[in-house]
Amino acid sequence: MKRLVAVATSLVLAGSLVACGGDKPKPSASSDSITMGFAQVGAESGWRTANTKSIQETAKTAGIELKFSDAQQKQENQIKSIRSFIQQKVDVIAFSPVVETGWDTVLMEAKRANIPVVLTDRAVDSKDTSLYKTFLGSDFVVEGKKAGEWLVKEGDAADVNKDGSIKVVELQGTTGAAPAIDRKKGFEDAMKANPKITIAASQTGDFTRDGGKKVMESFLKSQKNIDVVFAHNDDMGLGAIEAIEAAGLKPGKDIQIISIDAVKDGMTALAAGKINYIVECNPLLGPQLMDLAKKVVAGESVPARVLTEETTFDQAAAKAALPSRQY
Numbered sequence: 549m550k551r552l553v554a555v556a557t558s559l560v561l562a563g564s565l566v567a568c569g570g571d572k573p574k575p576s577a578s579s580d581s582i583t584m585g586f587a588q589v590g591a592e593s594g595w596r597t598a599n600t601k602s603i604q605e606t607a608k609t610a611g612i613e614l615k616f617s618d619a620q621q622k623q624e625n626q627i628k629s630i631r632s633f634i635q636q637k638v639d640v641i642a643f644s645p646v647v648e649t650g651w652d653t654v655l656m657e658a659k660r661a662n663i664p665v666v667l668t669d670r671a672v673d674s675k676d677t678s679l680y681k682t683f684l685g686s687d688f689v690v691e692g693k694k695a696g697e698w699l700v701k702e703g704d705a706a707d708v709n710k711d712g713s714i715k716v717v718e719l720q721g722t723t724g725a726a727p728a729i730d731r732k733k734g735f736e737d738a739m740k741a742n743p744k745i746t747i748a749a750s751q752t753g754d755f756t757r758d759g760g761k762k763v764m765e766s767f768l769k770s771q772k773n774i775d776v777v778f779a780h781n782d783d784m785g786l787g788a789i790e791a792i793e794a795a796g797l798k799p800g801k802d803i804q805i806i807s808i809d810a811v812k813d814g815m816t817a818l819a820a821g822k823i824n825y826i827v828e829c830n831p832l833l834g835p836q837l838m839d840l841a842k843k844v845v846a847g848e849s850v851p852a853r854v855l856t857e858e859t860t861f862d863q864a865a866a867k868a869a870l871p872s873r874q875y
C-alpha cells in the first residue's frame with residue numbers, strides 16, 4: 549500500500565520538458581463517465597501481468613470504464629484495437645507500444661477524432677509529439693546503465709572464469725521495443741568504464757521465459773567461458789537459470805546473472821543466490837495512468853513526460869524486500 553501511495557505521488561517532471569495542454573475538453577467528460585481504451589502489449593512476462601492487474605484494478609477504483617485488449621506482442625493487433633477504440637468513440641486511449649516505430653498514421657487518426665492518447669510504459673519514435681498527450685513510464689536507458697554500473701563495480705569478482713576478461717552474453721527484449729533498445733544502450737555506455745567487459749553474444753528472447761531459456765541454451769553451446777548473463781528482464785533471466793542448471797552449472801556462481809524488473813519470481817531467485825543483481829522496473833502504473841487520463845479528458849495540462857521511481861536490489865536487499873513484495 550505504502551508503495552502504491554509512493555508511486556501515485558511520484559509524478560516527476562523531467563528536466564526542461566514542457567507541459568502539454570489538452571485540446572477542447574469533451575463536453576460530457578467528467579471523472580465518473582470516462583471510458584478508456586487500453587491496448588496492452590500482451591502477457592509475455594510477470595511484469596506485464598502485474599502491469600495489467602494494476603491498470604484493471606485502478607480503473608475500477610477510479611470509476612473509469614476500461615475497454616482492454618491484449619495484442620499478443622503484435623503491432624498489427626494493437627493498431628486494430630486502437631482503430632476500434634476510435635470507432636467506439638472512447639474518451640481516452642492509452643497503450644504500451646510493442647515496438648517504437650510505425651505509429652504515426654493511427655495516432656493521427658486518433659488526433660483527428662479528437663481522442664487524447666496517453667503512452668504508458670513504452671515510447672514511440674514519432675517526431676510529432678502532438679500525437680500524444682504524455683508518456684508515463686520508466687527511463688529504460690537509466691535501467692540498463694544501472695545494470696552496467698553494477699558490473700563495473702563488481703570488477704574482477706565478475707571474472708568468474710579467471711581468464712582476465714569479463715565475458716557477457718546478452719538476452720535482449722523484443723526486437724524494436726523501447727526497453728530492448730534503451731537497456732542495451734545504457735548497459736553498453738556504462739560498461740565502457742571497464743575495458744575487460746565485452747559482450748560476446750546478444751540475441752532476442754522476446755521478454756519471455758521460454759525465449760530466454762532457448763537463447764541461453766544456444767549460447768552455452770556456442771560460447772566458451774561465459775562469465776555473466778545480462779537479461780533485459782527477469783523472465784528471460786529465469787529461463788537462463790533453467791538452461792544453466794540443465795548444463796550442470798550453478799547460476800549466480802559459475803555464471804553471474806543481472807536482470808531487470810524485480811518481479812516476485814526474479815526476487816526469489818535473487819534471494820536464493822541464483823541471480824546476482826536486479827534493477828527494478830515498476831509495473832504499478834495504474835494510479836498514475838488514471839490520474840493523467842482524467843486530466844487529459846478534462847482538458848487540463850499534464851507534463852509531457854512522467855517518470856516512475858525505481859530502485860535496485862542485490863541479494864541481501866532482495867531477502868529483506870521479498871516478504872512485502874506486491875508483484
Ligand code: AHR
Nearest residue numbers: 592593595727755781829
Ligand atoms: O516494457 C517493460 C518490459 O516489458 C518489462 O521489463 C518486461 O518484463 C516486459 O515484458
